[in-house]
Amino acid sequence: MTEFGFTLRATDGAARLGTVHTLHGDIRTPAFMPVGTVGTVKGLYLDQVEGAGADIILGNTYHLMLRPGAEQVAALGGLHRFIGWKKPILTDSGGFQVMSLAKIRKITEQGAVFQSHIDGRRYELTPERAMEIQRLLGSDIQMQLDECIAYPHTETEAERAMRLSLRWAERCREAFGRQPGRGNFGIVQGGINPRLRRESAEGLTAIGFEGYAIGGLAVGEGHQLMLEAIEHTVPYLPTDRPRYLMGVGTPEDILESVARGVDMFDCVLPTRSGRHGQAFTRFGKINLRNAKHAADPRPLDPEHPCPALSAYSRAYLHHLIRAGELLGMMLLSWANIAYYQTLMQDIRAAIAAGRFEDFRNATKEQWQRGDIAA
Numbered sequence: 387m388t389e390f391g392f393t394l395r396a397t398d399g400a401a402r403l404g405t406v407h408t409l410h411g412d413i414r415t416p417a418f419m420p421v422g423t424v425g426t427v428k429g430l431y432l433d434q435v436e437g438a439g440a441d442i443i444l445g446n447t448y449h450l451m452l453r454p455g456a457e458q459v460a461a462l463g464g465l466h467r468f469i470g471w472k473k474p475i476l477t478d479s480g481g482f483q484v485m486s487l488a489k490i491r492k493i494t495e496q497g498a499v500f501q502s503h504i505d506g507r508r509y510e511l512t513p514e515r516a517m518e519i520q521r522l523l524g525s526d527i528q529m530q531l532d533e534c535i536a537y538p539h540t541e542t543e544a545e546r547a548m549r550l551s552l553r554w555a556e557r558c559r560e561a562f563g564r565q566p567g568r569g570n571f572g573i574v575q576g577g578i579n580p581r582l583r584r585e586s587a588e589g590l591t592a593i594g595f596e597g598y599a600i601g602g603l604a605v606g607e608g609h610q611l612m613l614e615a616i617e618h619t620v621p622y623l624p625t626d627r628p629r630y631l632m633g634v635g636t637p638e639d640i641l642e643s644v645a646r647g648v649d650m651f652d653c654v655l656p657t658r659s660g661r662h663g664q665a666f667t668r669f670g671k672i673n674l675r676n677a678k679h680a681a682d683p684r685p686l687d688p689e690h691p692c693p694a695l696s697a698y699s700r701a702y703l704h705h706l707i708r709a710g711e712l713l714g715m716m717l718l719s720w721a722n723i724a725y726y727q728t729l730m731q732d733i734r735a736a737i738a739a740g741r742f743e744d745f746r747n748a749t750k751e752q753w754q755r756g757d758i759a760a
Contacts, residue, residue, distance in 0.1 A: 388407060388408065388409050388566075388567045389407065389566065389567065390406075390407060390408055390409070390526075390566075390567055390568055390569040390596050391406075391407045391596075392404055392405070392406050392407070392596075392597070392626060392627055392628045393405045393407070394625065394626065395738075396737055396738055396740075397737070398736070398737045398740050398741070398742040398743070399645065399742060399743060400620070400645060400646055400647040401416075401644050401645055401647070401733075401737050401742045402415070402416070402644075402647060402649055402737070403415070403416075403734055403737040403738055404628065404649060406474075406527075406569075406597075406628050406649075406650075408474045408526040408527070408567060408568065408569065409474075409526055409566070409567025409568055410466065410472065410473055410474045410475070410526050410567075411441065411472075411473050411474055412441065413441040413442045413474055413650075414441055414730075414734060415628060415649040415650060415734075416640075416644045416648070416649055416650070416651070416730055416733050416734060416737075417441060417442060417649065417650050417651070417730060418440070418640065418651045418652070418653075418726045418727065418729075418730045419440070419442050419443055419444045419476060419650065419651065419652040420435050420440050420443050420444070420652075420656070420657070420723055420726075421443070421444045421652055421653065421654045421657070422435075422443040422444060422445055422469070422471075422475075423444070423445065423446045423449050423654075424445075424446070424449045424450060424453075425445060425450070425465065425468060425469040426469070427443060427657060427719075427723065428654075428657045428658075428661070428719060429657055429660060429661065429712075429715055429716040429719035429720070430657070430716070430719055430720055430723060432469065432470055432471050434720055434723070435723060436471075436473065438692065438720075438723050438724040438726075438727040439724075439727035439728070439730070439731055440473075440723070440727055441473055441474065442473060442474040442475065442476060442526075442527075443471060443473070443475055443476075444475070444476045444477070444478060444652045445465055445475055445476070445477045445478075445523065445525060446477065446478045446480060446483065447477055447478060447479050447480040447511075447516055447519050447520055447523075447529075448478075448480030448483035448484065448487070448511070449480075449483065450465070450477075450519070450523060451480070451509070451511075451519050452502050452504055452507075452509075453504070456518075456519040456522040456523055457522060459522065459523055460522040460523070460524070464522075464523060464524030465477075465523040465524055465525060466524060474526040474527065475523075475524075475525045475526055475527075476525060476526065476527035476528075476529070476630075476652070477519075477520045477523055477525035477527070477528055477529065478529050478632070479516040479517075479520065479528075479529040479530060479531040479532065479558075480511055480516060480531065481498075481531050481532040481533060481534050481551075481573075481601075482534045482601075482632070482633065484498045484500050484511065484534075485533075485534045485535065485536065486536075487503040488500035488501060488502070488503060489501040489502070489503055489506060493533055493550070495550070495553070496510075496512055497510055497511055497512030497513060497515070497531070497554075498510070498511045498512075498531075498533075499511075511531065512531070512557075513530065513531045513554040513555075513557035513558045513561060514557060514558075514561045516530075516531040516558065517530075517531075517558050517561035517562050517570075518561070521562075521565070525568070526567070526568050526569065527568070527569050527570075527571060527596075527597065528562060528565075528568065528569070528570050528571070529570075529571050529573060529599065530551075530554060530555045530558035530559070530570065530571065530572050530573055530595075531554050531558055532551040532554060532555070532573040532575055532601055532602075533547040533550050533551050533554075533575070534547075534575070534601060534602050534605065535547045535577070535602065535605075536605045536606055537577070537578070537605050537606035537607040537611075538606070538607075539577055541577070541579055541582075543577075544575070544576055544577030544578075544579055544582055544602075545576075545579075545582055547575055547602075548575040548576045548577075548582050548585070548586050551573065551575045551586070552586060552589045552590070555572045555573070555589075555590055555593055555595075556593055558570065558572075559572075559593050559594070559595065569595075569596030569597055570595055570596055570597075571595055571596065571597040571598060571599050571628075571630060572590035572593060572595040572597075572598055572599065573590075573598075573599045573600075573601040573602075573632070574586045574587045574590060574598060574599065574600050574601060574602075574619050574623075575601055575602045576602065576615075576619075577602060577607075577615075578607055578611050578614065578615050580618040583615060583618045583619045583622075584618065584619075584622050586619075587619050587622035587623055588622050591622070591623065591624060595627070596627065596628075597627050597628040597629070597630060597650075598623045598624070598627055598628075598629055598630070599629075599630040599631070599632050600615070600616060600619050600620075600629065600630070600631045600632065600648070601632045603615055603616075603631070603632070603633070603634065604632075604633045604634045604635055604639075604653075605633075609638075609639065609642075612634070612635075612639070613642055613643070613646065616631065616643055616646045616647075616648065617646055620646055620647040620648070628649045628650055629647060629648050629649045629650065630648070630649065630650035630651070630652075631643050631648045631650070631651055632652065633652065633653055634651055634652075634653055635651070635653050635655065636653075636655060637666055637725075637726070637729055637753070638750070638753070640726075640729065640730075640733075641729075641733070641746055641749060641750070644733055644737075644742075645742070645743075645746060655722075656719065656722035656723050656725075656726050657719040657722065657723065659718075659722060660715060660716075660717075660718035660719030660720070660721065660722045661715040661718070661719060663675040663707040663714070663718065664718070665686050665695075665703075665718050665721050665722060665725075666721075666722045666725045666726065667686050667687050667690075667695065667721075667725055667757075668687060668690075668725070668728075668749075668752055668753075669687070669752065669753070669755075669756050669757035670752070670753040670754070670756045670757075672686060672700075672757070674700065674703045674704045674707045674714075674718065675704070675707055675708065676704075677704075679700040679701060679703070679704040680701055680704050680705075681701055682699065682700040682701050682704075683699045683700075683701060684699065684700055685697060685698060685699060685700065686698075686700065686703070686721060687725075690724065690725070690728065691724075692720065692721060692724035692725075694717045694718070694720040694721035694724060695721045695724060695725065698717060703717060703718065729749075732745065732749075733745070
């Protein structure tokens with residue numbers, strides 16, 4: 387039985403190269419996790435996700451408890467078998483969705499009571515139930531239940547939510563128990579306040595988790611404040627455990643966060659942007675809705691091995707998106723996931739070679755310069 391663990395292989399400044407070891411295989415870090423909220427990375431077959439280079443995908447407790455139900459997934463052999471994915475899966479505990487999606491919610495010491503955004507049915511999600519659901523799903527990385535609050539907020543609100551999340555973290559840790567090959571991550575909260583971020587990180591470290599997430603960001607605070615919050619958190623996290631920045635983000639967000647010592651990322655942005663006609667490439671963002679692409683015979687990136695980037699003309703992609711064709715959304719989602727995975731592969735190679743800062747600068751310059759001929 388594989389023990390869950392983390393091997394730090396190299397550092398280059400604050401950037402880290404490592405491997406997370408799980409029951410269903412290794413995760414190369416820095417890693418981007420495509421979001422498969424309800425058991426599907428929207429618009430892609432899972433073999434496309436794997437072929438793009440993803441070592442791990444993400445599922446979500448909130449959505450899967452609503453439908454088809456954690457007990458149903460367990461009866462069908464667990465989430466891996468249910469969706470046909472053999473590599474690691476991380477499940478978020480649902481705290482963010484309770485904040486952002488639930489119709490009516492009440493947060494108490496016991497947990498969160500809310501109405502489903504689907505049918506209005508009443509649910510209660512406690513730390514213990516969140517861990518039970520994730521155990522039933524059989525995920526490799528299981529997140530604590532936390533209270534996530536939107537920005538802007540007061541310091542008093544941030545402190546209350548952070549302390550509640552710490553108390554919930556203790557209950558989650560106990561409920562997680564012993565699961566060989568699987569890990570339980572604590573989530574740092576505290577808004578953008580340095581004192582609260584430090585207290586949360588130190589409190590979680592004292593409890594002891596297999597990994598640590600930086601939560602409560604990408605909720606409206608903006609790029610610079612997010613980076614400052616990371617800087618106020620990372621120094622207080624153990625160096626021998628993986629660090630996961632939740633719900634982030636753009637390629638620039640990822641590049642800058644790696645430079646500050648973050649190892650793992652997830653975000654819906656690649657597939658959501660693809661569905662709306664936007665491609666992420668080494669030339670920066672390309673909006674395929676723009677009329678200038680209507681007669682452009684070039685692919686998005688002729689040098690990329692992914693067919694979605696190299697085998698279809700911009701004119702055709704523009705036509706598909708403007709016509710509202712599903713194929714256009716699927717191709718751009720595939721292109722974006724492939725680009726994100728290439729970015730992570732290049733980041734890992736740069737750290738291994740001790741040239742991350744050069745790579746970071748060159749990549750940002752290329753994004754800014756864009757595809758001049760486009």
